[in-house]
Amino acid sequence: xxxxxxxxxxxxxxxxxxxxxxxxxxxxxxxxxxxxxxxxxxxxxxxxxxxxxxxxxxxxxxxxxxxxxxxxxxxxxxxxxxxxxxxxxxxxxxxxxxxxxxxxxxxxxxxxxxxxxxxxxxxxxxxxxxxxxxxxxxxxxxxxxxxxxxxxxxxxxxxxxxxxxxxxxxxxxxxxxxxxxxxxxxxxxxxxxxxxxxxxxxxxxxxxxxxxxxxxxxxxxxxxxxxxxxxxxxxxxxxxxxxxxxxxxxxxxxxxxxxxxxxxxxxxxxxxxxxxxxxxxxxxxxxxxxxxxxxxxxxxxxxxxxxxxxxxxxxxxxxxxxxxxxxxxxxxxxxxxxxxxxxxxxxxxxxxxxxxxxxxxxxxxxxxxxxxxxxxxxxxxxxxxxxxxxxxxxxxxxxxxxxxxxxxxxxxxxxxxxxxxxxxxxxxxxxxxxxxxxxxxxxxxxxxxxxxxxxxxxxxxxxxxxxxxxxxxxxxxxxxxxxxxxxxxxxxxxxxxxxxxxxxxxxxxxxxxxxxxxxxxxxxxxxxxxxxxxxxxxxxxxxxxxxxxxxxxxxxxxxxxxxxxxxxxxxxxxxxxxxxxxxxxxxxxxxxxxxxxxxxxxxxxxxxxxxxxxxxxxxxxxxxxxxxxxxx
Amino acid sequence: xxxxxxxxxxxxxxxxxxxxxxxxxxxxxxxxxxxxxxxxxxxxxxxxxxxxxxxxxxxxxxxxxxxxxxxxxxxxxxxxxxxxxxxxxxxxxxxxxxxxxxxxxxxxxxxxxxxxxxxxxxxxxxxxxxxxxxxxxxxxxxxxxxxxxxxxxxxxxxxxxxxxxxxxxxxxxxxxxxxxxxxxxxxxxxxxxxxxxxxxxxxxxxxxxxxxxxxxxxxxxxxxxxxxxxx
Numbered sequence: 001x002x003x004x005x006x007x008x009x010x011x012x013x014x015x016x017x018x019x020x021x022x023x024x025x026x027x028x029x030x031x032x033x034x035x036x037x038x039x040x041x042x043x044x045x046x047x048x049x050x051x052x053x054x055x056x057x058x059x060x061x062x063x064x065x066x067x068x069x070x071x072x073x074x075x076x077x078x079x080x081x082x083x084x085x086x087x088x089x090x091x092x093x094x095x096x097x098x099x100x101x102x103x104x105x106x107x108x109x110x111x112x113x114x115x116x117x118x119x120x121x122x123x124x125x126x127x128x129x130x131x132x133x134x135x136x137x138x139x140x141x142x143x144x145x146x147x148x149x150x151x152x153x154x155x156x157x158x159x160x161x162x163x164x165x166x167x168x169x170x171x172x173x174x175x176x177x178x179x180x181x182x183x184x185x186x187x188x189x190x191x192x193x194x195x196x197x198x199x200x201x202x203x204x205x206x207x208x209x210x211x212x213x214x215x216x217x218x219x220x221x222x223x224x225x226x227x228x229x230x231x232x233x234x235x236x237x238x239x240x241x242x243x244x245x246x247x248x249x250x251x252x253x254x255x256x257x258x259x260x261x262x263x264x265x266x267x268x269x270x271x272x273x274x275x276x277x278x279x280x281x282x283x284x285x286x287x288x289x290x291x292x293x294x295x296x297x298x299x300x301x302x303x304x305x306x307x308x309x310x311x312x313x314x315x316x317x318x319x320x321x322x323x324x325x326x327x328x329x330x331x332x333x334x335x336x337x338x339x340x341x342x343x344x345x346x347x348x349x350x351x352x353x354x355x356x357x358x359x360x361x362x363x364x365x366x367x368x369x370x371x372x373x374x375x376x377x378x379x380x381x382x383x384x385x386x387x388x389x390x391x392x393x394x395x396x397x398x399x400x401x402x403x404x405x406x407x408x409x410x411x412x413x414x415x416x417x418x419x420x421x422x423x424x425x426x427x428x429x430x431x432x433x434x435x436x437x438x439x440x441x442x443x444x445x446x447x448x449x450x451x452x453x454x455x456x457x458x459x460x461x462x463x464x465x466x467x468x469x470x471x472x473x474x475x476x477x478x479x480x481x482x483x484x485x486x487x488x489x490x491x492x493x494x495x496x497x498x499x500x501x502x503x504x505x506x507x508x509x510x511x512x513x514x515x516x517x518x519x520x521x522x523x524x525x526x527x528x529x530x531x532x533x534x535x536x537x538x539x540x541x542x543x544x545x546x547x548x549x550x551x552x553x554x555x556x557x558x559x560x561x562x563x564x565x566x567x568x569x570x571x572x573x574x575x576x577x578x579x580x581x582x583x584x585x586x587x588x589x590x591x592x593x594x595x596x597x598x599x600x601x602x603x604x605x606x607x608x609x610x611x612x613x614x615x616x617x618x619x620x621x622x623x624x625x626x627x628x629x630x631x632x
Numbered sequence: 633x634x635x636x637x638x639x640x641x642x643x644x645x646x647x648x649x650x651x652x653x654x655x656x657x658x659x660x661x662x663x664x665x666x667x668x669x670x671x672x673x674x675x676x677x678x679x680x681x682x683x684x685x686x687x688x689x690x691x692x693x694x695x696x697x698x699x700x701x702x703x704x705x706x707x708x709x710x711x712x713x714x715x716x717x718x719x720x721x722x723x724x725x726x727x728x729x730x731x732x733x734x735x736x737x738x739x740x741x742x743x744x745x746x747x748x749x750x751x752x753x754x755x756x757x758x759x760x761x762x763x764x765x766x767x768x769x770x771x772x773x774x775x776x777x778x779x780x781x782x783x784x785x786x787x788x789x790x791x792x793x794x795x796x797x798x799x800x801x802x803x804x805x806x807x808x809x810x811x812x813x814x815x816x817x818x819x820x821x822x823x824x825x826x827x828x829x830x831x832x833x834x835x836x837x838x839x840x841x842x843x844x845x846x847x848x849x850x851x852x853x854x855x856x857x858x859x860x861x862x863x
Contacts, residue, residue, distance in 0.1 A: 019669035019677070150676075150700055183702035184665055184677040254702075261701035340705035359707050361787050363724050367742040367771070369652060369689045409747055583750040592687055592743035596750065597773055604741070606806070607687075 010056060012192050020187045022180040023048035025151035026118060029158025033114070034193040035088050037063045037080035039073040041449070042478035043092030044127040045181035046120035050090040051479060066481050069420075069449040070095035074117065075102045078171070081115040082208065084197035086162050089117045093132055096173075098420065098450065103171075105210055107142045108218040110169035110225065113197055114162030117143075121177040123302045124337040129419070131336070133303040134175040138280040142222055144229045145173045146238070146279045149256035151185040153278060157238065159190060164236075166197075168229045177302065179254040179337065230281045238278030239286055245271040247351060248294030252277040252307055255300045258343040266344070268351060277307050287311065288318040298350040299326035302338050325350055371405055375593040376569075376609025378554030379403045379470050381528040383413040384589060384613065386439060386468060389538040394437040395430050399423035399451070401443040402477045402556075403470050410590045413441060421450025427465040428458045437542070440467045444511065445475040445483035452518065458547045459519040466541045467549045469511055472556040480559045484509035515549050522548035529554060531616060557609050569610030570625045574601050578622035585614045585623070644698025645823055646708055649813075650723045651715030652740045653681070653688045656810030660713070661692035663814065667833045668696050671825060678702030687743065689719055696824065707731075711821050713813050715796070716740050721780045724787060732790040734816045734857075735781075736809065738797035739774050748772035792816060792857060799852045804845030811846045815853020827854050 008018060009028045020028065026049050030038075038057065040050035050066070057064030063080065067073035070091045077087040089099075096103060096119040103117070122128040137143040146161055148154040154176055161172045206214050233239075242260070249272055251259045256276045263269045275290050291297065291314070299308040308326040315324065325331050331346045332338070344356055373380050383406045398404055398414035399422065406413025416426055427440035442451045447469050458465055475481040482488060485508045512523055522544050524537035534552070541548045561568060571593075581599045585591070593607035594614060603614075605626065615623040647664065651657040661677055669675045673696050680691040693704045707728035714720025714735040727733065749772035777793075784791050796812040803812065811834065818827040831850050838846045 017669065019665045019675045179678065179702065182679045184662070184675070185700065185702065186669065186674055186676070257700045257702070261699045264699060265705075340701055340703050344705065359725075359728065361707070361724055361727065362783065364721065364775075364783055366718050366722055367745055367774075369687055369742050370744065371688055372743060409751075586746045586750045590743075590747065594746060595741050595743070596746045 007056070009052065010060065011189070014189055014191045016189045017186050018189065019184050020151050020155075021048065021184045022148070022151040022154050022176055022182065024052060025155040025185075025187045026158050026174065026176065027052045028187065028189065029155040030088055030116070030162075032155070032159045032190045032192055033162035034086055034196060035062060035162070036085045036113070036196075037077055037087035038090070039065050039067045039077045039087075040090035041067055041070045041073050041095055042475055042481040043095050043120070044478055045122060045176075045178040046090050046092050046095075046118060047478045047481070048181070049118060051481065053090075066475075068484065070099040071102060074099040074106075077115060077117075078102060078106055078111070081111040081113040081171070083113070083201045084199050085113040086197075087113055087115050089115075091117075091119055092128065093119055093121045093134055094128060094130070094419065095119065096134065096137075097132075103143075104141050105215075106171050108210055108215060108222055109208060110218075110221075111165055111171050112169075114165035115171040116158065116161045116165060116174055117171060118158075118174045118176070120181050121175050121303075123177055123179075126178055126337075129417070131303060133306060134173060135280060135306045136304070137173055142170065142226050143173045144168070144170055144233070144279060144281065145175050147253050147277065148174070148176050148180050149251075149253055149276060149278070151180070151183065152187050153238075154180060155187050155190070157278065159193075160236065160238075163195075164229070164232060167232060168225050170225055170229055177253055177337075183254075226281065230283050233279050233281065234283030234286050236279070238276070239283070240276050240278075241290065242274040243269055243272050244293075245269075245273050246295045247271050248273050248275070248290065248297035249300060249347070249350075250275045250277060250290070250297055250307060250311060251300040253302055255302055255338050255343060258338060258340045259300050259347065261340060262344045262347050266347065266353065268347075268353070271351070277301075280306075280310070282307065282310050282314075284314055284317075287314045288320065291315050291318065291320045291322060294322065296323040296325065298331060298346065299324065300332060300338070300343060300346060301326075302336075304334060372590065372592050373402065373405045373411075374558055374609070375591050375607050376557040376611040377402070378472060378528050378552065378557070379406060380411065380589060380591065381554070381611070381613050382468065382470055382534075382552045383411040383441075384617075385528060385531065385534050386538060387412065389535060389542055390437060390439055390466075394439055395427070395434070397423040397426040397430065397438060397440045399440070399442040399446050400477075401446050401470075401475075402472075403441050403443055406441070410587055420446055421454055424451050424454035424458055424465070424467055427467070428454070428461060428463040431463050431465050432461070438465050440465060442467065442469055443483075444469065444471040444473065444485040445481075447511065448484045448509075448514075452514070455515065455520070455547070455549075456518050462546055464545055465547055466544070467547065469515075469549060469551045471511055471551055471553045472559075473508065473553075474556050474559045476556045476559060480556070480562070485511060511551050515551075520547050520549050522546070524548070524550045526550065526552055527554055528552040529611065529613075557611070570628075571605040571608035571610050572603055572612065572615055572623050573605065573626050573630070574603055575622045575624065576600070578620050580620050580622075582619065584619065585617055588617060589614060645696040645710050646698055646704050647694040647696075647711045647713065647817070647821075648704060648709045648723050648726050649692045649694070649713045649715070650719040651690055651810075652719060653690050655690070655715045655740070656807070657690040657692050657715060660810040660814055661694050663834065663837065664694045666837070667825060667830055668694075670833070671829075673697050673824065676700060676702045678704075687740070689722060691719070691723060711817060713817050715809055715813055717777055717780050718742070718775065721783050724783060727784070727787045729788050731788045732792070732821060733784055733788060734792045734794070734813060735784070736796035736813060737777050737793050738795055739777075741774055745772050745774060792820070794853075794856050796853065799856060800849050803849035803852050808845055808849035811849035812853035812856075815850040815855075816857045818850075819854035819857040
């Protein structure tokens with residue numbers, strides 16, 4: 001009941017209506033288009049797309065991989081496309097930045113099999129360090145970008161995008177935002193395509209080698225193919241118009257769903273003409289026709305005024321000088337996600353309907369529930385021990401993963417953070433210039449993603465830094481996708497891999513071998529729950545000169561519980577007789593299972609994972625494993 | 633244009649389910665979605681949560697025959713199903729006098745309270761009692777249930793309180809909390825599906841080992857509401 005039923009997405013029952021999560025609607029669109037190759041790197045809010053395809057890739061003959069990073073995912077999918085295969089890549093918005101080097105030249109070369117990059121956006125930066133507007137890849141690098149407003153849009157656009165990509169030979173970006181990825185709506189299943197190109201790579205160097213002489217020719221061809229894309233889009237179903245009123249509204253993405261709802265609820269739909277922009281390049285003729293049929297227009301879209309400025313330019317070129325309202329007129333903000341209320345306010349202002357009746361609801365400030373390292377998480381132990389050895393004067397450079405949650409009280413494990421793999425380079429730069437001790441924290445998946453080149457750089461520069469690699473054998477933050485150190489033999493549903501990884505005997509890729517091969521001489525391999533050995537290694541590392549690496553191996557406890565039948569360990573409890581309320585456990589560890597009120601301390605037995613870190617810390621010896629008769 | 637006083641064109645049913653990560657909010661929302669979709673209704677559903685972590689605040693909306701927006705506008709929720717007291721109050725902006733609220737009265741302690749308590753004064757053996765003027769967010773104690781109730785009653789009198797965590801434990805385990813709360817909702821809310829039909833749907837969707845426990849928990853929530861045996 002709790003797992004998405006992936007077989008529902010494979011059924012051949014055209015016309016059937018299902019309530020699907022946006023991400024699953026994208027999967028269905030890909031299945032309908034007959035996707036044959038899928039590569040990805042996990043990233044919220046895109047992850048369910050990849051994880052769902054992983055569930056059935058093996059039995060449906062789809063080549064599937066969790067790539068080591070997005071650049072590789074894009075390159076490998078592009079190669080598949082060159083062989084005539086319909087290929088797809090999944091990642092979050094920031095992932096495409098990492099893959100921008102290949103992605104920038106792919107439109108020049110062109111694809112053979114249709115290629116779709118899903119690059120999920122995150123307005124409001126809910127699970128990301130920034131909110132960026134992927135639609136600019138259209139102007140920037142000549143990518144057609146699809147922008148769904150509903151799960152059904154997402155299905156139809158994904159399905160259409162493959163054929164469209166083959167006709168124009170342009171790779172295509174699908175940009176769903178968090179609100180589309182993680183919302184559910186009614187989806188009508190389409191037919192399953194059996195169109196398949198013949199698979200084969202046909203040598204044609206002038207077509208596939210963008211050396212300058214070829215690149216210049218490709219550039220001219222690209223302009224022609226981009227114009228063709230605009231023509232095809234003008235005949236597509238992704239720019240529906242509603243109503244014939246003289247007040248125009250143009251909307252895209254989830255904002256279209258809000259506008260559509262708001263004008264119905266306000267009872268003003270009859271006065272309005274509403275145009276959805278489902279893709280770009282926005283066909284100029286279509287836009288000008290719309291502008292000619294209205295007296296003014298309000299543009300409603302999240303993030304940058306992308307459509308708004310496009311509208312202004314098209315209106316100017318067509319000599320159609322009507323008022324255009326939107327972000328530049330302060331009807332709407334450029335920052336953050338929109339809400340139905342915010343959109344209603346903008347529509348009311350535009351139509352001069354007067355302000356929304358404000359509710360008199362008094363909302364108290366409530367205690368927040370920020371994300372926190374889980375009880376029993378090995379990262380907490382590692383941070384605690386590193387803090388003991390390296391102290392407050394060390395600069396802690398952190399990276400992208402669960403361990404970012406070491407930020408703030410009480411672990412203070414994150415003084416600076418930038419992007420995937422940056423912890424090591426940040427540590428290098430800060431150590432070299434300040435002469436201070438620096439520690440770089442990086443997880444297994446992120447280390448292989450983009451930490452490797454930074455480590456080579458630090459070794460070459462002979463920077464004095466300590467790199468603490470937090471190896472929990474899994475990409476935990478995004479929902480337990482395998483990393484190179486995952487023991488694939490042990491996963492319940494093994495992920496198909498084309499070639500076996502270099503293993504250290506357990507079916508796992510060895511971080512130590514990799515690090516040694518990159519020229520690091522001082523390497524410590526520890527289990528962070530072995531306090532004595534870990535402290536000894538960290539003390540050695542602190543004294544060291546040059547680059548040294550401490551690899552902390554301990555499995556993610558949550559993943560361990562889910563994939564093994566070991567069950568939970570015996571929880572701990574605090575003896576009220578022995579506890580002197582010194583608060584050390586809460587102050588130092590920040591474990592969500594340890595609670596306190598009115599000077600009384602206790603452990604929530606449901607949350608406690610039995611890692612014993614607090615018991616070892618307690619000076620009063622007040623914390624013990626529950627006796628069997630007290631464990632329910 | 634003398635239009636736009638709102639409300640008049642509201643259609644359908646809007647349900648908000650609120651709780652913390654691990655309580656089964658998302659599963660409950662999906663069950664509602666799939667059940668109503670299977671019965672031929674148009675369903676949309678949205679989720680609000682940060683990084684998907686155990687213990688974080690989670691809010692799902694389920695909108696039946698009410699348009700294409702997956703998010704509910706301020707004051708437009710018909711039903712709020714609160715699996716946790718503080719999280720129920722967090723959904724306050726979506727409530728109006730016409731909203732019916734079902735609130736489980738067993739809290740899940742936000743761990744930030746412990747951090748605050750030790751920062752306020754350590755060791756904190758007696759502890760300064762927060763005054764009523766201290767914003768709830770700054771208090772280091774979990775708010776009193778009666779205080780939370782006051783905030784809800786200031787908006788709507790249709791409040792059903794129950795110890796759903798206890799009922800779930802009696803039925804099978806605290807993991808069935810979401811089923812108890814769905815029992816409450818289907819037992820008293822006017823939705824286009826009977827409790828019996830929903831119970832059959834839950835049975836059909838539950839894996840064998842959980843089928844009996846889920847249905848039992850659902851019935852207990854249903855019976856509790858019917859009997860008015862609610863806090």
